[in-house]
Amino acid sequence: MKYVSTRGEAPSLSFEDVVLTGLASDGGLYVPESLPSFSQEEIASWAGLSYRDLALKIITPFVAGEIPEQDLKTIIDKSYDTFRHDAIAPLVQTGHNEWILELFQGPTLAFKDFALQFLGHLLDYVLKKRDQKVVIMGATSGDTGSAAIEGCRDCDNVDIFILHPHQRVSDVQRRQMTTVLENNVHNIALKGNFDDCQNMVKASFADQSFLPQGRQLVAVNSINWARIMAQIVYYFYASLALGGPHRKVSFSVPTGNFGDIFAGYLAKQMGLPIDQLIVATNSNDILHRCLSENDHSKKPLVHSLSPSMDIMVSSNFERLLFDMYNRDGAAIKQLMEDFKSGSMQLSDDAFNKAQAVFSSYRLDDDEMVEVIREVFESTEYLLDPHTAIGVKAAREKRRDTSTPVVCLATAHPAKFPEAVKKAGQAEDPALPFHMRDLFDREERYEVVEDSLADVHAFMQKNIRA
């Protein structure tokens, strides 16, 4: 399968090359040239498959001709071996025809493990095959960094450097990263904020001459296509568990960079009968404004109690726009050029198309805290703040209650004790059993000045020969 850039100018690439590339050279994002699609009969025949076997069915066409099925099977099996729950993505009921899809059963307690466990094993496989070594560099405000580190800790051919803002991530989040002591894992606590970390990473991708000969940087944020691809699977899994494809299911998705919900859109395009796709945002609501009133304008970042969704501009939205503009790369290039001014307007046609597929809703912190309280009172089930936003959006935007709605639970509540306490819980939610000793484990990280030269010097010292 070939992959093309959303801005129409960069060369098309193979799957493996796309995995090793960040942004396309024209500034766009890579998407498959055409999507695989499955018939209703074929989807129906997958009822009862394990998560791993279903993943194999869905991912195979995306890597066709490059990764033999047996090798792909091994990669998938290893990726989901680290999940505690036998179902990998279990469903829990919280209301009439309302379900929580628990995507936090992986090693770092957030849904990002689904993609990053897979990406880690995939990179290991591709790099060994090519006898190539790479350097991963990423910035994190919390969840991405720990999931990426867990995914790559055993990759012989990867040195991974994750930058987090010094003293500005929660203790749980920091310790999930800094207690991984493998010698290819490096945590940089940058004396700056998250934007400084991101700028440092951007500048490093733009000029990679500081790397040793023959090395390149690989991106682990959701511009990496393999991450999106791995997330398509759980939409199928949830639907099949609830009677799909013979009946439609709706999904409500707490959204930041538009990666997770975009995977849902792809599942629908590939033939899964999905009724509504609900985009749920916190006060950083550019997506809600865009999808409800065609207002895609930047506003100052608000720090919320759902920090993993504190994003000013969603990078994966460009992948959707590419489809809404009938895959016209030149039009997307122009649109993104316009957006440099801080705002852009979709054409009527593109806006109408997007509205036909997505509903959206936004919640502020106070409303979100009420949802955690409400759901706990009626079910004794404790939501994390991101998931709570999705649950409320589902309740507000559902057209009918005869169609099951699945709310994606993107994190375990123990990762976000502040919100949970505000919702009236007397104590911090307990960490799952395998992590009870997190606060006793040894930590290792380097505090570095907010200086490109200092960061590069640290990396040069630690990249293995």
Ligand SMILES: *Cc1c(COP(=O)(O)O)cnc(C)c1O
């Ligand atoms: C990353 C993250 C999100 C947002 O996901 P996107 O794919 O960026 O939309 C939501 N919730 C949690 C807990 C996250 O870690």
